[in-house]
Amino acid sequence: MIVEMKNIRKHFEGLEVLKDISFGVDSGEVVSIIGPSGSGKSTLLRCATFLETIDGGEIIYMGKRAAHTDESGRAVYVHHRELRQFRAYCGLVFQQFNLFPHYNVLQNLIDAPIEVQHRNRDEAEQTAMELLKKMGIADKAKAYPYQLSGGQQQRVAIARALAMKPEILFFDEPTSALDPELTGEVLKVIRQLAEEKMTMVVVTHEMSFAKAVSNRVIFMADGLIVEHGDPREVFENPHEDRTRQFLRVFDR
Amino acid sequence: MTLSTMLSTMAAGMLRTCGIFALTLIGSLPLGMVIALLRKSKFAPVRFLVSIYIAVIRGTPLMLQLLVWYFGPFYLFEWSIRGWRFPALILGFILNYAAYFAEIYRGGIESMPVGQYEAAEVLGYTRTQTFMRIILPQVVKRIMPSVTNEVITLVKDTSLAFTLAYQEVFSLAKQISASQTSFMPFVIAGVFYFIANYAVAFAMARIEKALDYYR
Amino acid sequence: MKRMIAILLTGSAVLTLTACAAPASAPAAAPAAQETAPAAEAPQETAEAEEAAETEEAAPADSGETFVFKHGFDLDYPPYSYIDDSGKVGGFDVEMAQAVCEYYGWQYEAVPFNWDAKDAELNAGSCDCIWSGFTVNGREDDYLWSKPYSDNTQMIMVNKNSGIETLADLAGKIVGVQTSTSAYDLLNDEEGQAELCKTFASLEVYETYTIAFNDLKAGAIDAIAIDVTSGNYLMSGQEDYGYLDEALGSEQYAIGFRKDDTELRDKIDAALDALVADGTYDTIGQKYPEIYDFLCLGK
Numbered sequence: 001m002i003v004e005m006k007n008i009r010k011h012f013e014g015l016e017v018l019k020d021i022s023f024g025v026d027s028g029e030v031v032s033i034i035g036p037s038g039s040g041k042s043t044l045l046r047c048a049t050f051l052e053t054i055d056g057g058e059i060i061y062m063g064k065r066a067a068h069t070d071e072s073g074r075a076v077y078v079h080h081r082e083l084r085q086f087r088a089y090c091g092l093v094f095q096q097f098n099l100f101p102h103y104n105v106l107q108n109l110i111d112a113p114i115e116v117q118h119r120n121r122d123e124a125e126q127t128a129m130e131l132l133k134k135m136g137i138a139d140k141a142k143a144y145p146y147q148l149s150g151g152q153q154q155r156v157a158i159a160r161a162l163a164m165k166p167e168i169l170f171f172d173e174p175t176s177a178l179d180p181e182l183t184g185e186v187l188k189v190i191r192q193l194a195e196e197k198m199t200m201v202v203v204t205h206e207m208s209f210a211k212a213v214s215n216r217v218i219f220m221a222d223g224l225i226v227e228h229g230d231p232r233e234v235f236e237n238p239h240e241d242r243t244r245q246f247l248r249v250f251d252r
Numbered sequence: 253m254t255l256s257t258m259l260s261t262m263a264a265g266m267l268r269t270c271g272i273f274a275l276t277l278i279g280s281l282p283l284g285m286v287i288a289l290l291r292k293s294k295f296a297p298v299r300f301l302v303s304i305y306i307a308v309i310r311g312t313p314l315m316l317q318l319l320v321w322y323f324g325p326f327y328l329f330e331w332s333i334r335g336w337r338f339p340a341l342i343l344g345f346i347l348n349y350a351a352y353f354a355e356i357y358r359g360g361i362e363s364m365p366v367g368q369y370e371a372a373e374v375l376g377y378t379r380t381q382t383f384m385r386i387i388l389p390q391v392v393k394r395i396m397p398s399v400t401n402e403v404i405t406l407v408k409d410t411s412l413a414f415t416l417a418y419q420e421v422f423s424l425a426k427q428i429s430a431s432q433t434s435f436m437p438f439v440i441a442g443v444f445y446f447i448a449n450y451a452v453a454f455a456m457a458r459i460e461k462a463l464d465y466y467r
Numbered sequence: 468m469k470r471m472i473a474i475l476l477t478g479s480a481v482l483t484l485t486a487c488a489a490p491a492s493a494p495a496a497a498p499a500a501q502e503t504a505p506a507a508e509a510p511q512e513t514a515e516a517e518e519a520a521e522t523e524e525a526a527p528a529d530s531g532e533t534f535v536f537k538h539g540f541d542l543d544y545p546p547y548s549y550i551d552d553s554g555k556v557g558g559f560d561v562e563m564a565q566a567v568c569e570y571y572g573w574q575y576e577a578v579p580f581n582w583d584a585k586d587a588e589l590n591a592g593s594c595d596c597i598w599s600g601f602t603v604n605g606r607e608d609d610y611l612w613s614k615p616y617s618d619n620t621q622m623i624m625v626n627k628n629s630g631i632e633t634l635a636d637l638a639g640k641i642v643g644v645q646t647s648t649s650a651y652d653l654l655n656d657e658e659g660q661a662e663l664c665k666t667f668a669s670l671e672v673y674e675t676y677t678i679a680f681n682d683l684k685a686g687a688i689d690a691i692a693i694d695v696t697s698g699n700y701l702m703s704g705q706e707d708y709g710y711l712d713e714a715l716g717s718e719q720y721a722i723g724f725r726k727d728d729t730e731l732r733d734k735i736d737a738a739l740d741a742l743v744a745d746g747t748y749d750t751i752g753q754k755y756p757e758i759y760d761f762l763c764l765g766k
Contacts, residue, residue, distance in 0.1 A: 094370070100371070258554070
């Protein structure tokens with residue numbers, strides 16, 4: 001297991017966003033999380049990548065516990081220095097890309113490896129250029145984010161996350177901010193990563209993509225995992241009414 | 253008094269004006285950042301004290317502040333204030349401008365989208381790294397127009413040094429004008445301020461242009 | 468984060484210290500202090516040295532160390548204290564103060580101040596006296612005074628062709644005056660000329676007489692209320708202007724000291740007597756024809 005989330009609970013100002021969520025991801029797996037907006041998908045990713053702290057439950061990376069619930073029922077995290085190591089296991093691709101506008105593409109890719117991981121500049125640049133080649137944007141290495149299309153920016157963002165050599169990559173609706181004609185180029189890159197057995201969790205509204213690429217699909221609604229299983233099973237023969245209802249909207 | 257005597261007498265004042273200007277900037281630009289960061293401190297009493305300081309500085313005239321810094325040590329503690337004139341002047345200017353710069357910095361820092369912090373956090377940057385490498389460079393670009401305004405105001409505010417009888421160019425213009433019953437010193441001072449501000453505006457435009465490589 | 472703040476704080480502290488150190492040379496660069504080297508050493512003096520200097524005041528001439536006489540004045544007040552044609556500090560009061568210092572062997576230190584802050588400067592000890600065409604009348608109890616050394620009269624200056632000939636003619640006219648002058652005080656004093664002032668169309672208050680005089684030339688105002696000495700200085704070489712025969716008021720100039728500084732006051736008074744006796748007072752006075760007639764010591 002790369003990551004295990006057990007009995008995760010999270011609330012914002014009285015509102016229960018995550019109610020007892022448990023799931024795990026194995027090495028090389030691609031897991032899609034689908035569900036209506038407000039179901040807690042993004043919050044789950046943000047908890048998994050330590051942008052949010054959980055109220056209760058357990059987070060385990062590579063067999064090591066990053067957070068657990070103590071006797072009093074509160075979530076306890078490891079010391080923040082240790083937590084930095086856990087952060088290194090996971091990467092996150094945002095809906096809004098969040099590239100650093102004052103850095104060019106290459107700098108976006110090498111700054112963290114050099115400054116955070118203290119890697120050698122030549123090695124970091126070489127890794128970065130290989131990633132850009134893979135993303136089909138090697139010619140944009142010296143361009144600034146504002147000079148790129150949304151699809152190109154998101155591919156840079158994916159490359160930036162990969163440059164840190166994470167064990168697992170999370171995607172938070174990676175194509176939602178893109179014009180429809182640009183989603184294809186980003187999905188293609190993710191599909192390519194899946195073929196290379198990159199471990200990934202993708203929150204998405206692209207149902208056909210989820211069906212074609214994932215090993216497993218999780219359907220979430222109202223802070224709960226409603227259905228969880230093989231993509232074909234979930235999409236073609238859902239057990240739950242809630243799932244059927246949701247998929248009907250997309251099938252029209 | 254010949255025009256050349258007038259010019260050379262006033263040149264000394266121009267140098268002093270430039271001195272106030274430079275020392276104030278050197279002191280207040282970094283100090284403003286410290287104050288802006290203290291204002292966002294996790295420790296509530298610090299935040300409170302800093303907000304009081306900013307409110308007092310912005311709520312009172314600089315002229316009054318200069319008098320307080322100069323005469324305060326004597327009236328409060330009976331300390332001798334010999335030789336304290338120029339330090340008090342610079343202290344007053346730095347603390348005043350630092351408060352204004354702090355507010356500009358704060359506005360710039362708060363205008364940064366939260367996504368920049370989150371992207372940095374996920375990539376494992378420490379808070380200091382996030383601030384120095386990701387946030388600060390972008391804040392600098394965002395606040396440049398406001399800083400330019402403030403710097404130009406400072407050029408003109410240096411004339412308030414007359415409050416402490418420091419003979420910068422405007423005090424000298426007044427005094428020479430009185431002794432020569434002539435407007436010429438004011439014309440010279442006016443031309444000086446205009447050229448100084450033109451130079452400042454030019455320099456700031458160059459900096460803004462240099463930061464124009466991204467959006 | 469903490470380390471960064473520490474670095475910034477240290478940086479600012481260093482800058483502040485540098486700024487504090489700078490004045491050591493700054494006052495010396497001021498034209499006001501050009502002829503007084505000691506100003507440069509002032510900041511290094513310790514508190515003890517300061518106290519010692521104050522003790523000296525009690526017996527300035529007897530002390531082994533040289534007493535530094537800090538002459539407080541306004542550089543905006545020709546011909547008593549101003550920037551002369553060569554760009555140096557000069558004027559009748561400045562020359563007299565220097566003559567007193569020479570008489571006792573004191574060190575002269577020029578302390579030009581902002582006139583509005585004169586009391587704070589005197590009380591805080593940054594100067595030893597206010598000696599700058601300083602009017603006694605109305606301030607008799609506020610300072611310890613030397614002997615009056617100059618008479619002064621407040622007059623009304625007009626364009627000779629204006630048709631204004633008496634104070635009564637000023638009714639309905641616009642009159643200009645400089646702020647913080649005795650002419651200004653007189654026009655606002657109920658026991659002075661406040662009644663007359665009420666007959667004016669308006670009283671325009673100026674930062675300096677130079678600007679008021681320009682307005683008079685331009686016809687923006689009809690008259691200027693001014694000390695005769697300042698007025699003479701302003702009008703020199705200008706044929707078209709003159710005073711009304713009737714004076715607005717009269718007063719005397721003297722040197723103002725801190726109220727407990729009898730020792731120094733007496734010293735100065737004695738020196739003034741000596742300078743009158745040896746003719747220095749008259750010699751210096753002759754350099755300032757616009758006020759010479761009003762000098763009153765020894766008359």
